[in-house]
Amino acid sequence: MTGQRNVSVVFSKILLVLCCCQLSTDRNMGSSKGFETPRGVIQPLDGGETTERGSENGPTDTEKPTHEEEEFKEGGYGWVVVAAVWLILAHSFGINSMFGVFLAFYLAHDHFPGATPLQFAFVGGLSFSVAFIISPFATILFNKVGLRVTVIIGGLFISGAYIGASFAKTIWELILSQGVCYGLGMGICYTATAGLIAKWFKKRRALANGIATGGTGFGGLTYSLAANAMIQRMGIAWTFRIMAIICFVVLITSALFLKERNQGTKISATAFDFKLFKLPDFWLFLGWAWLSSFGYVAVVFSLSAYAQQVGFSAQQGSLVSAMFNLSTGIGRPIVGFMGDRFGTIRVTTLGTFISALFTFFIWIFGGKSYGALMVYGLLGMFPSIMWATFAVMTASIFGLEKMQPVISLSTLTLALPYTFAEAIALSLKKPGRDGFLDVQVYSGAMFVAATICSLALTIKKGELYGRKKDD
Template sequence: MASSDVRHQNGGVRPASPPPAHGVSDAVDAKHEKTECSQEPLPETPQTDRDSGSASSADTVEEFKEGGYGWVVVLCVFLINAHTWGLNSSYAVFLAYYLNSGAFPDADPITIAFVGGLSFSIALLVAPLVTTSVRLTSTRKALGFGVVTQTVALVAASFSTRMWHLLLSQGIAFGLGMGFNFNATVGIVPQWFHRRRSFASSLSTAGSGFGGLVYSLASNAMIDSVGLAWAFRILAILSFVVNGICCLLMRDRNKAVGSVLAAFRLDLFRRKEYLLFLSWGFFTLIGYVIVLFSLSDYAQSVGFSASQGSIIAAVLNLSQGIGRPLIGLASDRWGRINVCGIGTLLAALSTLFLWTFAGKHYPGTIVYALFGAFVGCIWPTVAPVGAEVVGLQMLPSALSIFWTILVLPTTFAQPIALAIKTPGPDGYRRVQLLAGFMYIGAFISIWLLRVWKLRELEKADLTAQERRAAEEDDDVVARATSRRSTKTSRPRMILRGFLSLSHV
């Protein structure tokens, strides 16, 4: 399907991928042997290649071990997430400040809400552009562009005096820089791991939680002590230094795993499992953006102070920082789609019950914020679940489309929330219900995806080893399905998919 693309994009014949952990089926081994026999000798390449700025792909394959330098990559992605999405999480503090201080008297609340939504949506919208940039240049160059752009955006925001200045700087420009930083690195960590893939991915995404914790408290303190302008400048300096160092240390394995770095693979839309994957992300991000950006303002609307509001936002981010690695560990132990579905359901129930009924009391809101790991469960699970749906090679293209589609919910979720908000202590009731029901829709989508996965595994009649291999590469299921059949009826398989306790 993509062999010609891989030859063209990687500048040569793709080397064989390293054997998956836990053992693989005879069919998989046979495929690898056939591929190795049919390959022509790899041409000599310079010590530094274009795609990763590291050792040649042949050396990378030979030296690859579970983790290894991957742990350095995990640390770099962790810090990048802390200084991109973590900074963006602190917009809840900025939003509350803009709404209650009158710093921009020419702006209405919905316009102010668009600033945070724009930064979020632009970061996702540029995913195809980043994927193309990585293919044409390198991961490091795309990341470097993002580091510089984000720094310039924060400095420009410090000079904003009108609302349109803020829309261009903190909204569009910051989102562009954050998008290059995020999309250039989001698929790298899974390339370095097999058995601990979910844990490593979730550990790297925990950076946004800890970054949000630090910057939610720090931004509020800086605005109070040195003013809005210098708060932006300090954030610009910090993010430039940290992200710049991470850019120099980053290494990918795009050539080694044969990543298909195509911006769009429209044939994915013909796969119902991928549409369910998109639906889960669409509904989840509506709820997530509303919760992330609303909690600080909600706290003040029910009578809490600005300081208490920033603490609530910090607790939400702390929960994500601690909870995401735990979600990753649970995913590797009990199944990635299983844990993703249960986490999404817990997000729905906590939003509909804890936030709605206990949120008026400060301890109740704090308890709800502690469920932040489930509210943001999309971040530690999206890459591992995506790999199970489309396979590791197609993951960059699948995520490129995924983030592009999710521009709509991230752009309009918070403006819609402020539009349906009403005055008074119960003003957020409709907002809370909207967020909760969006998580319910996300849960239905991911559980239907689980039904599909279990049906595919049952139809393929995989052995235990092949099932473990299928968690690393969805193509294992397709190959096994082509040579096996099952007589189980379709309704029975659907019912077993809903109720089965299988590891998936």
């Protein structure tokens, strides 16, 4: 028995040596036929390297992830996409932020007989709420027709809204055009492009997203000044028509330069993933977004009115709002750069807390001084930090796979705070120089509460101390 066992061992070793020799011969000859292994078929690559393909589970190229990692380079066409998204946001959310110019005209002129100030205010709020409500349906449209066509459809809605508003004779026609129709286009454009930058960047993801979202601030600043001049010279109707032509040309052209990038990651395109509501992180994320929105809306819609109530002119009040938009445009890329350097969630938490401090200590205690009020306007990058980091936060917390459904559901729910935030702020306003005190305290308190939610996410993601981990 011992002799037979020794013979078997020797025979096995001989077979093993022969197999190794055959394998070596195949590699040297550059054979492309491959050979069988217990796990499947191994095919030779250039230079004699091999990859394994599972016979049951489909191809799995062990060299592919490394190759994709080498292929992924920051910049390149991704910066073209950033520029296109910048223009799209400038001519959707950016132009909508200049609604105060139109509102001032409506209140000063009897262009819509019988309309009340509350109805005019409802037009501006409705455009935001519709934009958020349409988000999941815009995702479905995106899945059906693709990125470029979706943005083009959104651009047609925006242009059509302003054309319709130019012919509006009653308040309800204005609500349906400048309110509902514009909101549909704005929501479609935002939903289609919200997660696009994250697919093109890794190391500079927050910076690129900050540059792109900065278009909102520059769009609001530029067109606020332009629209006011056009209204004075050509009237409200032709102002709407010129804005419609500009939006049509810029949005359609920008859409043609958009391009998706497949990073090899399976990205969910589901519009309604209600399983997200089972995740504590999703509730914390919603808490941060909701509370930040309550504070942001109360600030951005109240600055001009506050300036006039404490004794400054309407022109001075509009200048404060313009500086707020300028700070938003310049500050968002800075926030993005800091997010790439120190961690997006950590920077968002700190920025939200700074918003609370500035609201309490600059706006409340120094707001009656025009210089201090201008300083607060120039620090608008902090109260508006939510939209500088919103998309990157979703990628950092939930990953690219769940990014689209998180954006869809969260923006859908944001319709509520954006609809009622200013109504709450106006209900807190009282007459007199100190009439906005409750509004100021309310805004600061919202930023504090949002900081708590963001801080909880920071701790859960391990970003409170040490190096950033959200990328």
